[in-house]
Amino acid sequence: MNTPKRRLLPLAIATALFGGKAWAAPILDIEPNGDWASAIPVNIPSFEGSVGPFNFDRDFYRVTLVPGSSFDITTESLTASVPGDSLRVFDPAFYVGPDTIAPGGLLAIIGWNTTALNMTVPVGGVVGLRVAGGGSNQLEGYRITIDPPPIPAPATIALTMVGAAALAGLRRRQKRKPSR
Numbered sequence: 001m002n003t004p005k006r007r008l009l010p011l012a013i014a015t016a017l018f019g020g021k022a023w024a025a026p027i028l029d030i031e032p033n034g035d036w037a038s039a040i041p042v043n044i045p046s047f048e049g050s051v052g053p054f055n056f057d058r059d060f061y062r063v064t065l066v067p068g069s070s071f072d073i074t075t076e077s078l079t080a081s082v083p084g085d086s087l088r089v090f091d092p093a094f095y096v097g098p099d100t101i102a103p104g105g106l107l108a109i110i111g112w113n114t115t116a117l118n119m120t121v122p123v124g125g126v127v128g129l130r131v132a133g134g135g136s137n138q139l140e141g142y143r144i145t146i147d148p149p150p151i152p153a154p155a156t157i158a159l160t161m162v163g164a165a166a167l168a169g170l171r172r173r174q175k176r177k178p179s180r
Contacts, residue, residue: 034058036095036128046145048078051131058098059131063146067125070118071146077112078141086111087144088130091122098130112142 033040039060051057065071075087087110094105107127110116121127131142 033060035098036060036092039128042129042146045147046143048141048143049131050079050141057132060098061129061144062092063127063129064125065121065127065146065148067121067123069121069148071121071127071148072115072117073108073110073119073129074115074145074147075110075112076143076145078143087142089116089119090128090130091124092126092128093122093124095128099132
């Protein structure tokens with residue numbers, strides 16, 4: 001009875017490793033996020049979202065990276081039709097409106113199912129991402145991957161440090177207990 005399970009495990013591992021899109025990234029697209037004021041902070045390396053069929057449907061994301069460092073972005077279309085507009089990567093200091101970035105603020109315009117390499121993080125350490133709808137008459141899904149991963153929020157770092165300190169305290173306490 002265990003034999004079929006043993007045969008399925010290597011198949012499942014091979015499918016996960018070599019089968020292409022075997023996983024789904026978390027969905028960060030929470031409405032409303034149609035302008036820079038409501039941009040969603042990104043603190044994970046890969047996320048998914050979708051835009052509607054209307055030209056006014058936009059998704060904005062705020063990514064914190066090390067100022068002056070370089071980063072790559074990979075875009076993937078998750079539906080039969082690609083999102084209507086390309087991904088726009090910009091310096092938030094140059095943001096004017098949902099469709100306007102002042103000259104010098106646009107870092108890249110990236111098509112779908114491609115990778116943009118070696119973009120430089122602005123001095124402020126924050127990069128803006130904008131996806132717009134309008135490419136077809138249906139919902140258009142996408143996945144965006146950032147390399148290196150974004151810097152976690154300060155609260156996440158503090159919680160990690162508290163957890164590490166608590167774990168160290170437990171280990172010390174266990175070492176002190178005499179074994180029976």
